[in-house]
Amino acid sequence: MIAVRIKVYGLVQGVGFRYCTKILADRLKIAGIVRNEADGSVYIEAQGPSIAVQEFIARVKLSPSPSGRVEKADVSLIAPNPDYQKFRVTY
Known part of the structure; x- marks a missing residue:
């Protein structure tokens, strides 16, 4: 298992980016x-x-x-967080 922090810049707010990212993460079983x-x-x-996280990163870079x-x-x-059991949109 690996864990990453991603900071994404561009047209990424107000376009459904977070919710599409959650759908992608759920498909890839990413927490x-x-x-x-x-x-x-x-x-x-x-x-x-590792392979799922690498796929997730590649697809985030293309914009989900x-x-x-x-x-x-x-x-x-980053270090894996044991509190993450699923993928969540937070505010």
Whole structure:
């Protein structure tokens, strides 16, 4: 299992990005969170099997929302969070 933090920049708020990210995470059996940030970016923590997390990262970079546009995604490894049992949209 690996865990990552992703900060996504671009047209990622007001376009269903968080909810499409949750659908993607649920399909890939990824646990974690996604939330909007005050600076207009989206913050994600995701954890799961390595291959699933790598697929998740690749698809987030392409924008899971058809109306969204990702200009930049900063990805870093973090320690897995045992509290994450499913993927949630937070506020």
